[in-house]
Amino acid sequence: MKIILIGFMGSGKTTVANILAKKLNLEVIEIDQLILKKSGKSINQIFSEDGEMRFRELEIKMAKSLAKKDKCIISTGGGVVINKINIDYLKENGKIIFLKTSLSEVKKRLKNDKVRPLFKNKKFIKKMFDFRQALYEEYADLIISTDGKSVEKITYEIISQN
Ligand code: S3P
Numbered sequence: 001m002k003i004i005l006i007g008f009m010g011s012g013k014t015t016v017a018n019i020l021a022k023k024l025n026l027e028v029i030e031i032d033q034l035i036l037k038k039s040g041k042s043i044n045q046i047f048s049e050d051g052e053m054r055f056r057e058l059e060i061k062m063a064k065s066l067a068k069k070d071k072c073i074i075s076t077g078g079g080v081v082i083n084k085i086n087i088d089y090l091k092e093n094g095k096i097i098f099l100k101t102s103l104s105e106v107k108k109r110l111k112n113d114k115v116r117p118l119f120k121n122k123k124f125i126k127k128m129f130d131f132r133q134a135l136y137e138e139y140a141d142l143i144i145s146t147d148g149k150s151v152e153k154i155t156y157e158i159i160s161q162n
Contacts, residue, residue: 001026001162002070002094006136008129009078009116010106011099012146012154017075019155027072031080034062047117056083063089079118081135091139097158098140103129105147 003020005013014030021028032043035058039046046055059077063086066074070093080086087096101109103126113119118128137143144157 002072002074003158003162004074004076004090004094004096005099006076006080006096006139007078007099007146008101008103008106008132008136009119010109010113011078011101012151013075013099015151016099016154016158017073019151020158021073023155023159024073028075029066029069029072030075031059031062031066032075032077034065035059038062042115044115044117052117059083060085060089066090067092078132081132081139087139095141095162096139098136098143099146099154100136100143101146 001024003026005017007013017028017030020026035046035055036042038058038061041049043055046058056079059080060083063076063080066072067089074090074094076086076090080090090096106129107125110116110119119125142158142161144154146154149157
């Protein structure tokens with residue numbers, strides 16, 4: 001079994017991935033963490049020193065390296081859907097689950113966030129959110145709404161629909 005979690009920043013992918021992995025006894029893999037390891041830099045550093053394009057290149061590399069992976073829960077970065085090739089790599093024998101969270105909920109959760117370079121540009125966020133929403137929906141095999149739900153409820157819904 002291979003589950004890939006997609007969704008906007010702050011949709012709970014990391015938290016849900018960790019709990020799902022424990023419950024299903026599967027390995028959890030976080031693409032952002034693989035990028036950190038590979039580059040030896042934080043995401044903020046990659047964006048500011050090397051640019052977003054470099055980050056996206058590394059993201060594609062990591063997605064490619066996971067194409068044949070099985071028995072795992074993969075947590076992606078919110079921008080993974082920008083390059084469709086990522087989805088093609090990740091969905092090989094896997095199920096893509098979109099954690100759907102409203103923008104107002106995302107803003108509440110990330111109010112004090114310092115680690116997400118793309119969340120700093122407040123004017124751009126609504127546009128980015130709307131643009132990506134359509135992609136998450138297109139690529140998802142299953143959509144789970146998360147607003148107002150506990151992590152336990154979300155993981156329960158995922159497990160019962162698998
Ligand atoms: C990004 C989301 C981040 C991280 C990077 C870019 C995005 O991951 O990959 O800051 O483009 O939405 P999270 O979705 O885990 O915040």
